[in-house]
Structures are given as C-alpha cells and as structure tokens.
Amino acid sequence: xxxxxxxxxxxxxxxxxxxxxxxxxxxxxxxxxxxxxxxxxxxxxxxxxxxxxxxxxxxxxxxxxxxxxxxx
Numbered sequence: 858x859x860x861x862x863x864x865x866x867x868x869x870x871x872x873x874x875x876x877x878x879x880x881x882x883x884x885x886x887x888x889x890x891x892x893x894x895x896x897x898x899x900x901x902x903x904x905x906x907x908x909x910x911x912x913x914x915x916x917x918x919x920x921x922x923x924x925x926x927x928x929x
Contacts, residue, residue, distance in 0.1 A: 864888055 859865045864885035870876040881889065904912050 859885070 859879070860867060863882055865879045866882055867877040868880050870878050904915065907915065
C-alpha cells in the first residue's frame, strides 16, 4: 500500500539477491516530515498544562506501557 501511494519503493537488497529493501521516496520523506510536525504539535498542545517533571513521568509511563508487561 505504501508503494502504491508513492511513499516507498522496493529496491533489490545489496546483500541478499532474494530480498528487497524499502526506500523512502521524496514524497514519502515529505509526508513523514508533515506527520512528524503534526504529532509534535499535538503532543505540545496535549501536555501544555503539565510541568516538566509531569511530562517526564508521563513519558516514562507511556514507554513502560509500550514495552509490555515483561519489561520490568
């Protein structure tokens, strides 16, 4: 789907003739930049009322959730 959207292209792997690698296209790089800016702005809006310490704690808790139950 990403290839159909013009965001990535398949290229032969330089180390394995049986495999392909995905390479970001110029359109893909632009889209990634736009998405990154949107997410960063959203995160800033959502956490604007938190102190620096609260933001750090939130990030630590979110990382813990993302790591799963066996990460302790």
